[in-house]
Amino acid sequence: MTTSDDTRLAMQGTIEALTAGAGSEPVVVNLGPQHPSTHGVFRLKVTLDGEIVQDAEMRIGYLHRSMEKLAEERTYTQNIPFTDRIDYLAAMSNNLAYCLAVEELLGIEVPPRAQAIRVMFAELQRVASHAMANGTFINDCGAWHTPLFHMFRDRERVLDMFEMTCGARLTTNYMRIGGVAFDLPDDLLPTLERYLADMPENIANYEALLLENEILHARARGVGVISPEMAINSSLSGPVLRATGVPWDLRKANPYCGYEQYEFDVPVGERGDCFDRFLVRMAEVKQSLHILRQVVDSLPEGPYLADVPLHARPEPGEAYARVESPRGELGFYLVSDGGPAPYRFHCRPPSLINLSALKEMSIGGTLADAIVTLGSIDIVVGEIDR
Amino acid sequence: MTTRYDAEAAAALVNDAISGAACVDDGDLYLDSTRLVDAVRVLRDGGESDLVFLCNLTAVDYERHFEVVYHLQSLDLNHILTVKARLHDHEDPALPSLTGLFHGAHLQEREVYDLFGIRFDGHPNLQRMFLWDGFPGYPLRKNFLQMPGDVRAGLPGFPHESEENAWPVPGSVPQRPYHPNDPAPPSDVAAVEGEEAS
Numbered sequence: 187m188t189t190s191d192d193t194r195l196a197m198q199g200t201i202e203a204l205t206a207g208a209g210s211e212p213v214v215v216n217l218g219p220q221h222p223s224t225h226g227v228f229r230l231k232v233t234l235d236g237e238i239v240q241d242a243e244m245r246i247g248y249l250h251r252s253m254e255k256l257a258e259e260r261t262y263t264q265n266i267p268f269t270d271r272i273d274y275l276a277a278m279s280n281n282l283a284y285c286l287a288v289e290e291l292l293g294i295e296v297p298p299r300a301q302a303i304r305v306m307f308a309e310l311q312r313v314a315s316h317a318m319a320n321g322t323f324i325n326d327c328g329a330w331h332t333p334l335f336h337m338f339r340d341r342e343r344v345l346d347m348f349e350m351t352c353g354a355r356l357t358t359n360y361m362r363i364g365g366v367a368f369d370l371p372d373d374l375l376p377t378l379e380r381y382l383a384d385m386p387e388n389i390a391n392y393e394a395l396l397l398e399n400e401i402l403h404a405r406a407r408g409v410g411v412i413s414p415e416m417a418i419n420s421s422l423s424g425p426v427l428r429a430t431g432v433p434w435d436l437r438k439a440n441p442y443c444g445y446e447q448y449e450f451d452v453p454v455g456e457r458g459d460c461f462d463r464f465l466v467r468m469a470e471v472k473q474s475l476h477i478l479r480q481v482v483d484s485l486p487e488g489p490y491l492a493d494v495p496l497h498a499r500p501e502p503g504e505a506y507a508r509v510e511s512p513r514g515e516l517g518f519y520l521v522s523d524g525g526p527a528p529y530r531f532h533c534r535p536p537s538l539i540n541l542s543a544l545k546e547m548s549i550g551g552t553l554a555d556a557i558v559t560l561g562s563i564d565i566v567v568g569e570i571d572r
Numbered sequence: 573m574t575t576r577y578d579a580e581a582a583a584a585l586v587n588d589a590i591s592g593a594a595c596v597d598d599g600d601l602y603l604d605s606t607r608l609v610d611a612v613r614v615l616r617d618g619g620e621s622d623l624v625f626l627c628n629l630t631a632v633d634y635e636r637h638f639e640v641v642y643h644l645q646s647l648d649l650n651h652i653l654t655v656k657a658r659l660h661d662h663e664d665p666a667l668p669s670l671t672g673l674f675h676g677a678h679l680q681e682r683e684v685y686d687l688f689g690i691r692f693d694g695h696p697n698l699q700r701m702f703l704w705d706g707f708p709g710y711p712l713r714k715n716f717l718q719m720p721g722d723v724r725a726g727l728p729g730f731p732h733e734s735e736e737n738a739w740p741v742p743g744s745v746p747q748r749p750y751h752p753n754d755p756a757p758p759s760d761v762a763a764v765e766g767e768e769a770s
Contacts, residue, residue: 212656440573517628532628532630
């Protein structure tokens, strides 16, 4: 063996030693807390092997405001504005769920007109929230802001109607124990009529723009798949659960505010991937408009607020009331000790619990897919951290 | 419409499988905390209970004891059951974890651990979730930041019901010390000469 052979062998050994570990050394990447795809202050610690996600661990709490502790020091009525700030993209649904829980504690009957108004605003809120969810989801898929701003147009008109009715656009504080704060203003119903007339064409435009879009299919089809069994076991709810094919919607399963009077379908997906979640939200917007049509046509007359004492002291007991918020099952668990403030105030946050399976959805996909998956779950960080 | 699953029926179902693991108190089903996992497995897998969906998991501090509250739902039969477990050790409460039965219990148990300090034995990743490691105390306990002089957290009454905040009697107008209508300036204002107080 010559010296040059020795040198060559030594070099080969060095190269093998250098490359042996390459590709197997995992890299930890922090997504967030300040990252546009996290829709708030949310940090995801991703362990990567090349582009492939090996582990995903979430770190939350950046927006923790200890709502549940604060609520123990405030009266039942004073807590309603807090619920706006829990899920600030669906304040009406949060108001509604909390008021239903207090009404269950107090045993109050809500007048029919108040119930219809509540359904109207809960469904308008769903249209607005899904516009935000779908718009930002497509943003995460790479269609930079054009579809988002088309959908924001629709959301803007809903927020205008909120402003017209209660003076606020995001943190509405509109529902009250026993009804709603104000009756509908005169110009609301004509505005809503125009909105209902315009929306089918807008939705048809979005569908023409997006449903056949090859890039959207490539980014979202088969990404972040979860099986129905796993979804149920992980307590997922809302569009994330329905995209797996489970037709579980609290408006049908446990009707509140007279939802049993209205006719609507529960759209479900087939494959449980990101694209199905997007499709379910698109279909739900159409169903919400269908419900709104029926509410406007059958809006009863009468009082909009029940005769409830301002200083309510419920009997000792507990209540768990829930609604189908745009993100899933939103519940409020209240315990009363007979005092003026809740002894225990707990919000069951769909955004947090829908993240239970985020790790399982992300592992094995690429980093870019993990961002699309997170976008398709539609989280609101204010609700995760409370 | 979601019905309530009868607590007596649920207790009978659990007690048939595990004798003495369940009892009914005031209409609620209480499970023995040492045999909680097996008892909930019976409720989850039993054909007539079918409680496959863990809606909600939270805890309440009753000062002498804790109660961990589970809301279990059947999607096919459409009924809901409230299950409770009572923890008498207020200093160091612990309960078996349900993460083996429900994947959805992971985050909710961590939240309860973070805010109440209830340990869930068998949880794979029991860390603080909203607050940081080493945060002093557990905020949702009633004795967190207890004030001296028997001042308790919470709202004891409506503000107008206490004597010092009583509504003013008719005809009197309450005036604050610095109210502009006060006849004389407040006495504790220092006299000044130029920049110097004299």
